[in-house]
Amino acid sequence: MLKTPDKVLPGTKLASIEEFEGGQGTYTRDDYVRALFLGRAQYDMKARKVTIQPVKTRSMIPSQGDSVTGTVEVAHSSMLSLRILSINGKDSAAGFTGLLFLDIQRGRGRRPIIGKYSDLVRATVVSTRNGIIQLALEGKDDGVLSAVCSSCGSKVSRHGTRIKCSFCGLLEERGLSPDFEA
Ligand SMILES: [Zn+2]
DSSP states (O other), rough: OOOOOOOOOOTOOOEEETTTTOOOOOOTTTEEEESSEEEEEEEETTTTTEEEEEEOOOSSSOOOOOEEEEEEEOOOOSSSEEEEEETEEEEEEHHHHHHHGGGSSSSTSOOOOOOOOOOEEEEEEEEEGGGGEEEOOOTTTTTTEOEEEEOOOBEEEEEEEEEEEEETOOOOOOOOOOTTTO
């Protein structure tokens, strides 16, 4: 009996056409059902049908140690929710959400690092357990990359460790990246 292989390459023989019918992601040649693209072969023993489930490439799913950028969609006092826009420098349109818990950031005892709604933040993936993409400011270049004044939406400039609004003069705390750009 055929076992389920881990991953199969395009063209891999999956079964003879007498044994299994080819479903999604397969084609038939020389009396064999073969894989059409890279994926995981799934054998339905009842229906005698084999299909290929596509494998997403590793670079497109955030995994531990990856550097991501994202915009802050929800800012709570203890947590930021980021919509991930890039993974290791590559654009990601998949719309992953990452969570950045502020109370476990480095610099405990200091004021939690603050990002606000719409800020662009760079962070490091520290865990993907239970499907939750957990982020932290672990990399030396992690932090807020760009922001606008949270009061009036105007352009800001770096002012020491804070940002200052060019219009209303508001000074705000942010966990700024060394790469912060106004
Ligand atoms: Zn302002």
